[in-house]
Amino acid sequence: MTESTKDDHKALKTRTKLVYAGRRPSEQFGFVNTPVYRGSTVLFPSYHDLVTRNAPFTYGTSGSPTTKALTDAWTELCGAAGAALAPTGLAAITLALLTAVKAGDHILVTDSIYRPSRIFCDGVLARLGVETAYFDPLIGAGIEQLIRPNTSVIFLETPGSQSFELPDVPAIFAIARAKGICAILDNTWATPLFFPPHERGADMAIEAGTKYLSGHSDLLLGLISATAEWLPRLSATADAFAMCPGPEDVFLALRGLRTLELRLREAQAQGLAMARWLEGRPEIAAVLHPALPSCPGHALWKRDFYGSTGLFSVLLNPFPQKAVAAMLDGLELFGMGFSWGGFESLVIPFDCRAYRTATPWSPPGPALRFNIGLEDVEDLKADLERGFERLRAAS
Ligand SMILES: *Cc1c(COP(=O)(O)O)cnc(C)c1O
Numbered sequence: 001m002t003e004s005t006k007d008d009h010k011a012l013k014t015r016t017k018l019v020y021a022g023r024r025p026s027e028q029f030g031f032v033n034t035p036v037y038r039g040s041t042v043l044f045p046s047y048h049d050l051v052t053r054n055a056p057f058t059y060g061t062s063g064s065p066t067t068k069a070l071t072d073a074w075t076e077l078c079g080a081a082g083a084a085l086a087p088t089g090l091a092a093i094t095l096a097l098l099t100a101v102k103a104g105d106h107i108l109v110t111d112s113i114y115r116p117s118r119i120f121c122d123g124v125l126a127r128l129g130v131e132t133a134y135f136d137p138l139i140g141a142g143i144e145q146l147i148r149p150n151t152s153v154i155f156l157e158t159p160g161s162q163s164f165e166l167p168d169v170p171a172i173f174a175i176a177r178a179k180g181i182c183a184i185l186d187n188t189w190a191t192p193l194f195f196p197p198h199e200r201g202a203d204m205a206i207e208a209g210t211k212y213l214s215g216h217s218d219l220l221l222g223l224i225s226a227t228a229e230w231l232p233r234l235s236a237t238a239d240a241f242a243m244c245p246g247p248e249d250v251f252l253a254l255r256g257l258r259t260l261e262l263r264l265r266e267a268q269a270q271g272l273a274m275a276r277w278l279e280g281r282p283e284i285a286a287v288l289h290p291a292l293p294s295c296p297g298h299a300l301w302k303r304d305f306y307g308s309t310g311l312f313s314v315l316l317n318p319f320p321q322k323a324v325a326a327m328l329d330g331l332e333l334f335g336m337g338f339s340w341g342g343f344e345s346l347v348i349p350f351d352c353r354a355y356r357t358a359t360p361w362s363p364p365g366p367a368l369r370f371n372i373g374l375e376d377v378e379d380l381k382a383d384l385e386r387g388f389e390r391l392r393a394a395s
Contacts, residue, residue: 014077014193015261022073022254027065033254036247037064061242066250070223073257078192078205080225084238087245089188089208090116092222096204097121099230099237100153100182103129107153108146110167111358112137112160114186118355134358137165143172147179157186158195158304159297162350162369163361164288164313166297169304173201182230188212192225193264194307203230211341212309215256215263219249267310267341270372275312277381283388285364288313310372311340313350318365319395324349326394327387328368333375334383340371345380347371 012020028034040060044050057064063071071083086092097120101107109121111134121132135146137160154176159166169185176183185202187195191212197205207213209221222245226234256263268291275289287294289312290301301308316324328336334347348369352361372380 017076018258018261021076021257022069022071024069034065034069034251036251037066038247039064061244062239064247066247066254067245070250070254070257073254074192074207074223074225077257078225079196079198080205080231081228082231082235083223083225084234085245085250086222086224086238086243087249088220089206089210089222090114090120091243092206092208092224093117093186094120094124095222095238095241095243096184096206096224096234097125097153097155098241099204099234100184101125101128101130102152104150105129105152106131106133106148106150107155108132108143108151109134109153109155110137110157110160111135111356112163112165112167112352113155113157114161114188115355117155117157117186134356136359137163137167139172140168141171141175144175147175147181151179151181153182153184155184155186157188159189159290159301161189161311162313162367163352164290164295164297166290166300166304168300169200169202176203177201189309189311190305190307191260191264191309193261194305194309197225198227200304203227204234209253209256210339212264212267213253213256213260213341215259215341215343216252217339217342217344219252221245221249221253264307264309266374267372268307270374270377271308271310271312271370273377274370274372274380277377278314278384281388283316283319283391284314285317286315288315309341311369312372313367313369315363315367316365316391319391321366323391323394324366324368327391330390331387332383333380334370334387340369342371343374345371345373345375 042057042059067085074083086095109132156167158169173183183201183203185197185205187197187205188208188211204224204226207223209223275287275292278284279287289295290297291308334345350367350369
């Protein structure tokens, strides 16, 4: 194997990139993978090298061969100029926002944003003198009317990871670009494989590596990719905060990266099989899965995405809460818990009414979010079939 340069890689297809990106066996005595480098102190060979910081790595907080392998690979997959890491997805979000804002700014955030992002904006950013305004995720080019002279960020997530609304990302980010506003995207659902964030106009894109990059529900990690324009500020902010992930987690993310494409393709097939089956159930009013033609965001999904993943929601017909509890409590294969993107199926109830402020959320009945894992879908259907019996019996 010859170690190709970054420019050579540009011509490769994504699957091939996933195999080669970030790997330098010649620097690791020929071993295929970059190992876990644990370390704080890095020794310099001479006084001169120390005072001029003349070394590829200078201290644990500013990176190691393990972290460099992941940021190099992620940069390549995202089509970015560079990337930074954070210990969790939420830490990546806060780092990106703090890279772009200053006291006195106004920022625009989609009403369907991941809820902890909202808590950060309404709490910490408000305390630092940054005002957040939420907008209808379907606003499209209408975003222009909400921009003020001090608007510094437009923050999107596509699709919203509970309500599954799809904003028109290219339209909204084109306006951000024209006005010199930083365009930030939470791209966790699609990953760069199914939604190339910077091609679609993002200045900084966030991935909760906790989800599909891990794929095994066994690590927490955040990644931020940036354009050449934003990379220097992102890197400086990341260095200042020194929110470094541990090397074991970075290693596991690199391991996950090699199989990301095949796991996502399977998540897509499994998710669609279950979503189509659920669409035909009498207990269900709507399935919110962008790859289904019945989903309101379907046209944008078709235009902008290369695939769908295994996370989607359903709106049930009116059923009492106790019936939903009876349905979920008896499930044998679906676990109940937060996060997603792992190999195991999950279900959670959710209610956006509790926190949405810009747009009303009025489902006909209770709402559920599914993460479809790698189990046989016939077993999953049978588990839910028994769940629906309990739902009806307890109503
Ligand atoms: C889970 C999630 C995050 C945060 O990731 P953590 O690693 O759990 O902090 C951010 N955005 C979205 C869309 C998520 O689903």
